[in-house]
Amino acid sequence: MRTIAVFGAGKLGEVLLSGLLRAGWSAERLIATARRPERAEELSQRYGIRVVDNETALLEADVVTVAVKPQDAGALLADIGPKMPAGKLLVSLCAGLPTAFFAKHLPEGTPVVRVMTNTPALVDEAMTAISAGPHATAEHLAVAEEMFRPLGRTIRVPESQQDAVTALSGSGPAYFYYLVEAMTDAGILLGLPRQVAHDLIVQTAIGSAIMLRESGEHPVKLREAVTSPAGTTINAIRELEKHGVRAALLAALEAARDRARELAAQS
Incomplete structure (x- = not known):
């Protein structure tokens, strides 16, 4: 089973983590990062997962999941982008941000999958739309589907349709x-x-x-x-x-x- 790191485990990141645990993922295969020490302690106590610094999460994870607010994504990528191992999958939960935005900060050829889900994920009834960036393959899309299927239903759409998905399903x-x-x-x-x-x-x-x-x-x-x-x-x-x-x-x-x-x- 893959190790998944959730960078910025706020409300949306926590929804993903809790859904994966309910689906049978081992807490040992889940990593989170948090800016505030009290939030890190809360996540660790509630779910039994490790909350580590960005560099540790980046190196240990098979999949890097970015779940920060869109306005905070630039600062995070400036920190982790230069350290991103070649070929490692990045999954974005940042509403509105295209995969091209991530490509500017990541090593050439990094696969990025863009995801838009919604709040019924809290009761495992989400609708999640998944789109491939230029370097993401069918295998990368399948990994993203595996991650979000426990939260509800998934669908693949071209990235050009993601803004419409945000308007219709995300909101x-x-x-x-x-x-x-x-x-x-x-x-x-x-x-x-x-x-x-x-x-x-x-x-x-x-x-x-x-x-x-x-x-x-x-x-x-x-x-x-x-x-x-x-x-x-x-x-x-x-x-x-x-x-x-x-x-x-x-x-x-x-x-x-x-x-x-x-x-x-x-x-």
């Missing part, structure tokens, strides 16, 4: 939480207690998502099955269309994609 959970919040308020307006409204909406969302995944049906067909002539649902759909909800979603996702591109341009 996606926030849109659903926003919708649940709005529907909960609507339920209260209609006379339901908050907890009852919340429970109704959450279970409806879970059931609907499972039907989408397991039935293989187009969402339009599933929606039409709930929408009877002159019924309650079609009246609600009419109001959603009248208020431009579909157009607002399209605009929102375009705005998220554009912001991802801006962050990459600033790196």
Whole structure:
């Protein structure tokens, strides 16, 4: 089994580490780095993993995983880039940063795999998109898939689609939480207690998502099955269309994609 080092084991890095441990990875094969001593102690006590300095992690790991904030990636790469052993795989979890950004700091030919996952990784229901940089092979992609499969589902996409993935899936959970919040308020307006409204909406969302995944049906067909002539649902759909909800979603996702591109341009 490979040894994986997570550089910058903040929230996202911790999610990966805990998921690998739940999947049966040995704590001896997992290494983390942390800037703050108290964070290092916390990770060590909680997961039984070693928390070491950057140079030690770089030398001992088979896979270098960078999980720092995008604005901190430059400083980290300035430190580890010149020491990176030739041919060692780097997996990036830095939102918005293209593999070309890493190539500027790493030895020529270093394989880089770009990954975008989302917060349902905390319950092993993430959607993770994986893209190969110029020097990454199918074998490198398979290694990344092995790492992230315990957190949910994985999919391979061209790197040119990663900004769209960020907008749709990376930020996606926030849109659903926003919708649940709005529907909960609507339920209260209609006379339901908050907890009852919340429970109704959450279970409806879970059931609907499972039907989408397991039935293989187009969402339009599933929606039409709930929408009877002159019924309650079609009246609600009419109001959603009248208020431009579909157009607002399209605009929102375009705005998220554009912001991802801006962050990459600033790196």
